[in-house]
Amino acid sequence: MPLISLEETITIALSVKDRHASADWYESMLGFKTLYHADEAGWSELETLTKGVTLGLGEHTKPAPGNCVPVFGIADLDSARQKLEQADVQFDGPTDVVEGMVKTATFYDPDGNAFMLAQDLTGGS
Secondary structure, eight states, X not given: OOSSOXXXXXXXXXXXXXXXXXXHHHHHHHOOEEXXXXXXXXXXXXXXXXXXXXXEEEEOSSOOTTOOEEEEEOSOHHHHHHHHHHTTOOBSSSOEEETTTXXXXXXXXXXXXXXXXXXXXXXXX
């Protein structure tokens, strides 16, 4: 039995220079659909053609191509983080919260690969 219980969603987070231009590219090239642009958070999200999988675009002035972070949806991030930390899983700083939107925490596997947990705070799922 796993230590924590993930939801059946995953967001693949990418670093880009211009979220709006990148969203247009993914729509026209791959048929993805823009779900929203959260300009205040520097984040856009697109629905892929795979059920439960979205593409998240984080805007950075100097994006790091190849720096892809899978983001797993979770109902209770604080509880999951506590369990993982008790199992000596390393996190990259404190949990980030964008009020009314999302709570996130980045953690690492034993080889240093980054993953993120995200709890939806919008009231939807």
